[in-house]
Amino acid sequence: MTADYDLIVLGAGPAGVGAALAARRHDLKVAVLDQARAAGGQIYRAPNFRVGAPELRAQPDLARGEKLRAALEGSGADLFLDHKVWFVAPGISVAAVGPHGPTRFEAPAIVVATGTTERIIPVPGITLPAVVGLAAATILLKAHAVVPAGPTVVAGIGPLLYAVASGLLKAGGEVAAVVDLARPTDWAAIAPRLASRPDLLAQGFSWVAKLRRAAVPLFFGHTVTAVGGSEAVEDVEIRPVDPDWRPLREGQPVLIKARSVAIGHGLVPATEALQLLGVPHAFHPAEGGWTPQVEADRSTPVAGVYAAGDCAGVVGAAAAGLAGEIAGLSVARDAGRLSPSAYEGETRGLQRKWARAARFGSAISRLMALRTGLIQAIPSPTVVCRCEDVTRASIEAAVSAGVRHVGQLKSTTRCGMGPCQGRMCAEAAAELVALGSGSDRTAVGQWTARTPMLPVPLAAMVGVYDYDDIPKPVPAPA
Amino acid sequence: MPSSAPSASSGRSDPWRRDLRVGRGAPARLLVDGNLVDAFEGESIAVALATAGILTLRHSPAAGGGRGMFCLMGVCQECVVSADGVPATACLEPVRDGMVVSLSPFRPARRHGIES
Numbered sequence: 117m118t119a120d121y122d123l124i125v126l127g128a129g130p131a132g133v134g135a136a137l138a139a140r141r142h143d144l145k146v147a148v149l150d151q152a153r154a155a156g157g158q159i160y161r162a163p164n165f166r167v168g169a170p171e172l173r174a175q176p177d178l179a180r181g182e183k184l185r186a187a188l189e190g191s192g193a194d195l196f197l198d199h200k201v202w203f204v205a206p207g208i209s210v211a212a213v214g215p216h217g218p219t220r221f222e223a224p225a226i227v228v229a230t231g232t233t234e235r236i237i238p239v240p241g242i243t244l245p246a247v248v249g250l251a252a253a254t255i256l257l258k259a260h261a262v263v264p265a266g267p268t269v270v271a272g273i274g275p276l277l278y279a280v281a282s283g284l285l286k287a288g289g290e291v292a293a294v295v296d297l298a299r300p301t302d303w304a305a306i307a308p309r310l311a312s313r314p315d316l317l318a319q320g321f322s323w324v325a326k327l328r329r330a331a332v333p334l335f336f337g338h339t340v341t342a343v344g345g346s347e348a349v350e351d352v353e354i355r356p357v358d359p360d361w362r363p364l365r366e367g368q369p370v371l372i373k374a375r376s377v378a379i380g381h382g383l384v385p386a387t388e389a390l391q392l393l394g395v396p397h398a399f400h401p402a403e404g405g406w407t408p409q410v411e412a413d414r415s416t417p418v419a420g421v422y423a424a425g426d427c428a429g430v431v432g433a434a435a436a437g438l439a440g441e442i443a444g445l446s447v448a449r450d451a452g453r454l455s456p457s458a459y460e461g462e463t464r465g466l467q468r469k470w471a472r473a474a475r476f477g478s479a480i481s482r483l484m485a486l487r488t489g490l491i492q493a494i495p496s497p498t499v500v501c502r503c504e505d506v507t508r509a510s511i512e513a514a515v516s517a518g519v520r521h522v523g524q525l526k527s528t529t530r531c532g533m534g535p536c537q538g539r540m541c542a543e544a545a546a547e548l549v550a551l552g553s554g555s556d557r558t559a560v561g562q563w564t565a566r567t568p569m570l571p572v573p574l575a576a577m578v579g580v581y582d583y584d585d586i587p588k589p590v591p592a593p594a
Numbered sequence: 595m596p597s598s599a600p601s602a603s604s605g606r607s608d609p610w611r612r613d614l615r616v617g618r619g620a621p622a623r624l625l626v627d628g629n630l631v632d633a634f635e636g637e638s639i640a641v642a643l644a645t646a647g648i649l650t651l652r653h654s655p656a657a658g659g660g661r662g663m664f665c666l667m668g669v670c671q672e673c674v675v676s677a678d679g680v681p682a683t684a685c686l687e688p689v690r691d692g693m694v695v696s697l698s699p700f701r702p703a704r705r706h707g708i709e710s
Contacts, residue, residue: 151668151686158667164636164688166617233669245649245662246607252666260641261616265608287613347660348607348649375608502664502672505656535671540664571671573681 121147121194121223123447124210126201126389129157130433131425132229133184134440135447136193139227142448146193147221149212151570153198155188156181157231158251159433161259174286176319177258196221202568202577204389208420213572217579225420225447228390229440230427232383232404235543236272237490240498241343242379250276250380257283264376266290269352271340272380273297274484278323280378281332291332292374295354297361297381297490298483299337309479312472313434335370339363339490340379349374362489382484384543385427391565393421399558401485402478403429405543406562412467414443415450422446430484432477438470491547500548501541503534508548515552521561522546535571538563606647622691627698633689640666640673640684643695651675651684651697 123139125132128150136148148155154162160181163171172179188195196214203211210221234251241247246264248256250272256262257280267290270281281291310317327334335354341363342353352372355363383404387397390408395416397406407429414422424443425436445462448454454462494500496509506529514528522545525531531545532538538545542563549560568577612618619635624642633642640651640663650660651673663673666685673684676696684695 153686153688163616164619164638166619168617171616234665243654243659243661245651245660248663249665252664255666256641260637261613262610262637262641262645263613264610264644288611376610499657499659502654502661502670505654505659535674536669540670570668571674571681 119147119194119219119221121145121221122225122451123147123444124149124208124221124223124226125193125229126204126210126226127157127229127231127425127427128152128155128188128195128197129159129229129231129425130184130437131231131427131440131443132157132227133188134437135227135229135422135424135444136440137187137191138441138444139447140191140193142445142453144448144451144453146191147196147223148188148193149196149199149201149210149221151198151200155185155195155197157433158255160184161255163261164259165261175258200570200572201389202570202572204392204569206393206418206421208393211577213576218577223420225422225451226393227414227422227424227440227443227447228387228393228427229423229425229436229443230386230389231436232426232430233386233539234380235382235384235405235486236379236540237381237486237544238494238498238500238541239340239342239379240495241345241349242377243499243502244343244345244347244349246349246376247343248376248378250274250280250378251383253280253378254283257287261287263287263289264378266376267292267372267374268376268378269293269295269340269372269374270378271295271352271354273382274380275320275480276380278320278327282323282326285326285330285332291327291330292352292372293333293335293354294327295335295338295340295352297337297339297357299359302483306479306483309475313476316476338370339493340377341369341493343377344371349376352377358489359487360489361487361493363493381490382481382486383426383430385430386539387423387427388537388565388569390416390421390423390427391562392567392569394418395421395423397562400429401557402482403431404481405486405557413446413449413463414439415446430477430481431474432480435470435473435477438466438473442466442470486543486547488547488551491544491551494544494548500544501529501531501534501538503536503540504530504532506531506541511545511548512552515549519549520553520555520559522549522563523561525549526563532563537566537569607649609647610641610644610649612645620691622689622693624689624693624695626695635691636688638685639675639677639682639687639689639693639695642689643684648697
């Protein structure tokens with residue numbers, strides 16, 4: 117089945133929904149695709165438990181998510197949820213696998229709103245079951261209302277630490293400690309920019325206050341140096357860090373008893389679709405890493421391709437919704453449904469609001485930008501590529517043998533070649549190649565995005581057909 | 595309320611806990627490698643198994659290390675199981691009553707060590 121649209125939107129998070137709603141206001145025929153079964157993205161991930169008024173009152177994100185889902189439902193956009201997009205090409209052509217088999221979409225325009233993946237720098241023991249990402253922990257709470265077996269150590273960088281730890285307490289979990297790479301001075305350095313969103317700042321303070329009331333130890337300027345246990349998590353070793361996030365090895369580490377760990381080191385734009393569409397990328401650490409080239413109107417150098425939200429540079433959910441709206445209006449303008457003057461009128465206020473929201477979001481992004489001490493601290497035997505069990509030692513051996521680019525690393529070690537397609541190890545692997553070869557992230561490059569973008573069973577991709585459906589050449593005359 | 599299988603059996607970890615103050619879907623039962631696991635319709639397979647103390651969902655193909663759900667958003671592929679005979683990311687795939695889940699097919703045929 118091929119469906120024709122004016123606009124395809126990849127991703128039903130705040131940016132994708134913003135784009136779809138704006139395009140629908142100008143009567144474009146819109147298809148929205150997402151892998152999840154409900155819209156909202158990860159930030160407004162839909163709960164799979166029953167939501168009553170008390171939950172909505174208690175969780176502002178949940179209420180925002182419900183509002184966003186209702187707006188999308190009523191927008192007249194065609195929703196293709198539970199659809200895995202595995203192919204995208206300029207033109208624009210998209211192939212997905214949904215609950216009823218393979219589907220194809222064609223449109224002159226696409227808004228890519230694929231959000232982020234979490235950066236998780238490996239430590240010994242991180243592959244143990246019951247160690248999950250920090251973003252994963254938010255999903256446990258938001259979508260499942262389930263808490264890991266406690267006590268839980270919550271570790272890494274960014275405001276999610278405090279959201280997760282206080283969320284765990286609220287849901288009946290036990291938090292052993294919060295281990296924050298940032299020192300109080302790092303938080304203070306971005307405080308003036310955070311003041312642009314007093315509501316979010318107040319929310320952060322209330323999380324910390326809740327943790328302090330519950331006497332949860334908060335370790336600022338500390339990092340996890342190992343997760344202990346052979347089959348299950350038993351304890352977590354932490355050490356203070358220097359300003360470059362290098363663990364200080366003098367003195368005894370603090371050992372914390374734990375049964376589970378939530379760990380994350382920031383967010384990276386998820387740009388595989390934009391790479392496949394041919395959009396040029398550049399390395400901008402303060403925006404999360406490799407980011408696509410996107411103009412103020414959210415267009416890219418590739419005709420018909422637009423990018424909005426955190427996949428175009430990490431600045432947070434509030435800014436993402438506004439960027440999506442701008443992208444949707446730009447598509448309408450370029451389709452001739454909106455005059456340039458009307459476009460100016462509609463987007464001027466949005467651009468101003470976006471700049472304000474991005475001010476807060478980019479301060480957080482800057483706080484979370486990766487520092488090399490964390491990479492230098494990875495011990496040699498530690499698994500960096502989870503899929504293929506490639507260790508730091510193997511990566512260093514490859515660099516000693518002459519590897520200077522992540523593509524070369526992949527072909528010599530299989531690092532990044534497994535089913536996650538390098539999404540989980542890209543950051544650590546690229547940093548290690550740069551570190552080992554005395555080079556930088558731009559020089560070591562990024563892995564080439566490949567089709568299929570996600571592992572999809574061949575049977576699902578091909579669908580159901582009869583022998584007679586197969587086109588066969590006419591036999592040559594005898 | 596589901597009665598989770600005892601956590602004493604081999605391979606079981608401390609069970610993860612549902613916040614029982616929120617309403618759940620209809621009770622559902624899974625058959626996991628021959629063992630019955632109580633769950634609720636709509637929750638993901640990985641979360642349902644975790645609340646029964648089943649955290650190790652597969653073993654890494656090269657070194658054979660136990661792995662469980664990690665990213666919970668369908669990216670890392672660490673939680674791939676066989677659900678009714680089809681490979682599924684257990685963190686996203688919802689539980690259906692009577693679902694047959696198999697963890698064993700994706701165990702490595704042979705294990706070889708990694709440098710350590």
